[in-house]
Amino acid sequence: MESLTDRVVNLVMQSQPMTWAELSAQLGESTTSLALVDATRRRSFTQCAMIAASAGRSEVPDPAALVFRLDELPAVAASARLWRLAFRYVRGGSTHLHSAGELRAAFKPAPLKTAFGHAMKAALARRALPAGVAAVLRRGHYYLLLQDDLLTAPVSRPASSPPPGEDSGAAPTTSFAEAFDAVFSRLDHESGGKNFVKLLSLRRALAQYPRRVFDQELNALRRAGQFSLDAAEGTHDRTTPEEREAGVVEAGRRLLYCARR
Secondary structure, rough: OOHHHHHHHHHOOOOEEEEEEHHHHOOOOOOHHHHHHHHHHHHHHHEEEOEEEOOOOOOOOOOOOOOHHHHHHHHOOOOOHHHHHHHEEEEEEEOOOEHHHHHOEEEHHHHHHHHHHHHHHHHHHOOOOOOEEEEEEOOOEEEEHHHHOOOEEEEEEEOOOOOOOOOOOOOOOHHHHHHHHHHHHHHHHHHHHHOEEHHHHHHHHHOOHHHHHHHHHHHHHHOOOEEEEEEOOOHHOOHHHHHHHHOEEOOOOEEEEEEEE
């Protein structure tokens, strides 16, 4: 009979990075299962996979902790998902502004901490932060925060601007990839960080892009390996006509959900 450790290893090696909650659900375990924690401490797991765990938690990983293959470490370290996870780990009631050192120290094990530190340094040097992340310079050092935590004035639409959904013929001021990534991050955060967002919600949040443009740009992101679509079979009876209409039909399957890869 296949052991729980073998099941964990097989699942992780065949999957894209997933959260601890997703791993637990797919294995039929609870997120607080000590048997699952023990399975991920076995050598057969640690020699091929890693958990982006919080340095402040002793045993059971946070439900949002990322689980991934070791060969994915460089990509995961530079991903917007890991940046957001770092903010989740260090978030406190008094401040949402943190140094790169504080964010780096949020993680364990050490190889992840080192890789994330290098990724932050490179992103700041290029002035190319992940979507949804902002930085301010103070006394020669950058401090980081989530754009969701910025208090800003509401943006008003000029009277001459076309209504959402109409194509003005001009290129958007922000690239679709950046806008899509930011909107996906926000919607995913609002729905509990499960990395599973409805296409309908994404279309509504990016209504300035006509459907044809939206689909073309999303397909480009999928070809680049940044996002994937899922049919979520078995949910048809619980979906609305609007949700089905917003889907993408491919090979006879209606894809209704989007996930970050």
